[in-house]
Amino acid sequence: METANMLEPTPLDERKQQILKAVVSDYTVTGVPVGSQVLAAKYFIALSSATIRNELADLVGTGYLQQPHTSAGRIPTDRGYRYFVDFLMQPESASPGVRRTVRQEFESAPRSVDGILEKAAMVLAQVTENVSLVTAPEISEQRIKHIDLVSLEPQSALIILVLEGNLIKQQVVHLDRPTSQDDLSRMAAMLNRKVKGQTAEELAARLAQLGPDRGEQRRIIERVIESKSCWNCSSRAPSWPASCSRWRSRRM
DNA sequence: CATCATTTAACAGAGGAGGT
DNA sequence: ACCTCCTCTGTTAAATGATG
Incomplete structure (x- = not known):
């Protein structure tokens, strides 16, 4: 994590955003560093590879991309992924079936914060078919x-x-x-x-x-x-309950 | 028309992969 | 280990377009 660079996103013009988006999309599919020629051939037919190289160099300078070695393509940094998720990724709307599941599950959810967190983790795991972790705000x-x-x-x-x-x-x-x-x-x-x-x-x-x-x-x-210091400890005996730490999640 | 910014093509160099 | 090939990069000069 490049914590120093994660603080404030550097504003990007439209073309840099499109190039960053293409790099992230391509890299997440292929797993290999993305070069200027690949970008020019697949995503930016109207631009030359040299023009794309200039933009890539700027994106490396602002910390959104990195280069494994001198003659390799570019790969996204944590900051690049963060920018992609926050500003470039197109959110997909949930299907009617998923909406129905979520509604039904939360109608029967307990009223306690712990119960809601547990239900949220369970529903998330169910609809994504992945392991899910949920945490209360800090x-x-x-x-x-x-x-x-x-x-x-x-x-x-x-x-x-x-x-x-x-x-x-x-x-x-x-x-x-x-x-x-x-x-x-x-x-x-x-x-x-x-x-x-x-x-x-x-x-x-x-x-x-x-x-x-x-x-x-x-x-x-x-x-x-x-x-x-505690999300839902009792008013008489404040302590950090085990259930608080059981669900921990972070934004991507 | 002059100036400036942007884009492009060409070139040399770096590094990885594969063959011997 | 060495060589060759391939891919990719950075740099630079020239071309192009926008602006005053």
Whole structure:
């Protein structure tokens, strides 16, 4: 993976896009590096191989293609495949049969996140006839949109955490002393000012800066970090459940 | 008409495959 | 190991087309 190049796609003009598309298509079928003459003969009859070589050299320069050795054709890089999938590949619409299967399966799916993930993996494997892996979003990397604190009992409160993408997490926190809803609301307002837009990592750094005298605040921030680190852990005993890691998938 | 950008053909060199 | 053949590349000068 060329991580440095994967960050931002370099814009390509129409012809470079068509050449990249042809290289990826041809290479995925033949498995051999694609040369300028092959491209000129099969895909770009109106262009000379020399013109295509110039374009290929530019595509190598921008990191979309690579050359195994000096006298070989070009093969797509990870970045090239990424660009192909994101911008050049024509998505195929699902057949009526597949649509029917998906609809039926999800109508009977459990309502829990875990159940939905499991059902998604099963349906994907069924319709593609391939092994499938599904994972929940990486919540720990998502930023906080809003925090709310609701009094449950004098010494316990519910933390409601709204994350990017409108994901909502809830956690119960035990308080050192009886605290009114007014106090919790003030604390929530203060927390929103301080932690809004932060990730779990940034939150942990802020936690380290808090003095020992900020007991309640510290406890709440700790709970927020715990909430963000797990997709569907229980509100009383936060832990990473085995089922969370069982389904992992990545975009291509 | 001059200038600039693009495209093309031709050439030399690099590297792989196969034969001896 | 060496040679030959083939394929492919990069470079360069010339041709072509667009623009002011």
